[in-house]
Amino acid sequence: MKLPFELCSITISAGTLRMQQIEMSLTYDGLIEGGPGERVNDMLVDFLTRPQPGRGGNVYEVPPARTVEGETELLPPVRCIGFFRGPCTTAHNPDWLYTHLTIGWFQQPYSTGLIHPDAVEQMRDLPWRDVATDVTWQEL
Template sequence: MALARVVLASGRTVDLSALHMSSTYGGLLEGYPCKPLNDRRIDALVRMANRSFPGAQVHLIPPPREYPDQYAGAFGPVEVLPSVACVGSFRAEALDPSHDRALYRSRLTVVWFQPTACVPSGHDAEPGLLEVNWDTLATDEEL
């Protein structure tokens, strides 16, 4: 049973089968949000996605980056990502029409950021998530 069903902009319906949400800056004890820190956080999430869902393609939706008018420290200007980091495993009908619908599903792991801890559902999701090109990024797997 899916956690949620998301309708992509293409009209394809995909099921969210697993979701990991975390605070983007949880555990930041010192320093400030900046490009080097954010790049490391993004890389760590992609690595975690690959480990958590082996065999699935991982797609990163590039996060929006804000630059508040604050003092730039030793690591450059302040750069802020949305406050919630997400890794989701999605499944849908098989891409290849020759595959038996009972035996095959397509899947894709997606990494994205969003401002709140809301589970994406229906048409209510971050625009980048809704715009995922499933037919190009997902892969079929035999159940």
């Protein structure tokens, strides 16, 4: 169920994740010279998961689908970084406030929502309890 204070929500094996923020751009926007290829794509994936100010710590990478057209390796055309809140990762903690994770992925353009259904399917088995961070009242 979508709540009035969320952009969207997705259901994964660990429960419901509610998107709080998203950053989207064209994967190859700004590529000035030459074409994409394995080396450029590796750099783009590395940049996607590199900690950045305002991203809330580590970024979990959903491994991108890489396709080959002729001799050129391509990533999906849209790069996404989303900040999600979800279920607590530990046993019930009375001081628990929320659990969050920044997730990076590449997807096809999608006109009826923020996250393409193929990307949601790739996230379904995301190891939320192993990679998300619990935030307690003491940490604020």
